[in-house]
Amino acid sequence: MSHFAVIDLGSNSARMSAWKIDSEGDYTPILKLKQMVRLSEDMGDERILKDAAMDRTIAVLKDFHDQAAQLPDLTLKAYATAATRQARNQKRFLKRVKEEAGVDIEVIPGTKEAEFDYLGVINTLPIQNALLMDTGGASTELILVQNHKLQNLISLPVGSVNLTEKYVHTDPLSAGGLFDLMSTINRMFNGIWWLRKAQNLPMIALGGSNRTLAKIQRRKEHFTNFEEIHGFRMETAEINKIFREVIDSNLEERKAIPGLSKDRADIIVAGLIPVVTMMRYIDSDRLVFSQNGLREGALFEHLNGVQELMGDVVTEMGEEQNPMKN
Incomplete structure (x- = not known):
């Protein structure tokens, strides 16, 4: 038996889900946490994460990490999305998260x-x-x-x-x-x-x-x-x-x-x-x-891989249409 947990750090909230996975690959949800963190608050056109937003986010991530760490044979994935993705001070924030919360975060594209x-x-x-x-x-x-x-x-x-x-x-x-x-x-x-x-x-x-x-x-x-x-x-x-x-x-x-x-x-x-x-x-x-x-998508990727489900996918990023830059 193993455990798999995913932290989803968004712009407005931080969430974590954890599952117990048996030897047959069947999964059972055992933990689901959510906190509003407003990480993107007041980023503005300068795209800078503010200290207050980082402080409250890191406190939540530390709590998530501490709860997940109690699970045996744990694989923990942590993903950050838009706010962290867009932040000019992203490296400083990720360094603080690692040092203060013990979480390695992967910043993923949209x-x-x-x-x-x-x-x-x-x-x-x-x-x-x-x-x-x-x-x-x-x-x-x-x-x-x-x-x-x-x-x-x-x-x-x-x-x-x-x-x-x-x-x-x-x-x-x-x-x-x-x-x-x-x-x-x-x-x-x-x-x-x-x-x-x-x-x-x-x-x-x-x-x-x-x-x-x-x-x-x-x-x-x-x-x-x-x-x-x-x-x-x-x-x-x-x-x-x-x-x-x-x-x-x-x-x-x-x-x-x-x-x-x-x-x-x-x-x-x-x-x-x-x-x-x-x-x-x-x-x-x-x-x-x-x-x-x-979080559930990350679980299914962990369990099954994704190749058999993907068609001829056309991907696009919408940065060129970003009204926030006007």
Whole structure:
């Protein structure tokens, strides 16, 4: 028996999952941790991780490491995504994490993040053809799946935190601000040629902001375990109704919406813009939610490898379309 654990250090949150793996290769989840760290807070155009953000992130990573270290025969992987990827002081931060938390972090490109998302979804949901969207704090990954195979992917350098800092300047967001933000995202989608192949396909949603839609809806429907959303499906009309409620509310009102975390209330408006815009862009009639993404994808890569699942993948990075640089 062995143990495998994955730390996912995002722009907004840090998460860790651990599994027990038996001699047959069967896995059992034994640990799941999450802390909001806001690593990308106030990075701005200078792309510098701030000391306060690094301090609280390192404290969380040390706690994760200490808990994982109690597991026998452990393989621990730690991956950092958009905030660390974009940071000009990345080397200093990684050195501090190693020295103070005891964690070696691998900074992965957005395309690798998207591949992990694909593996996490395709192995746990009955997906044949779909568009996957993972909206994080500072990046959004899009993955086109056709006939169960990964066909196209792209990582766009926009997410709930950096979009909020650049575009959300009033509370609630003004009509003009909403128009500017949705127009920016729509222009980015216009530059992705293969999205025409996603027309009318169902969407699979990952990421904290997107999952909030499901949690709010499940609270409305009085589900006992409202956070158990893997495979939960919502129709477009339900999504639009919740989005309207969110954008019509000020910060204090958003904090009171059942299913919406108070820690996410200040960034949820911008965080939902990509998925709501994409639903209209490809004329999709339903959204299916996945709780499995990067960490689970890393598990399946560890267990099985990925070659048999990969098609002729076209990968792209969206840096040239980055509105944060304007």
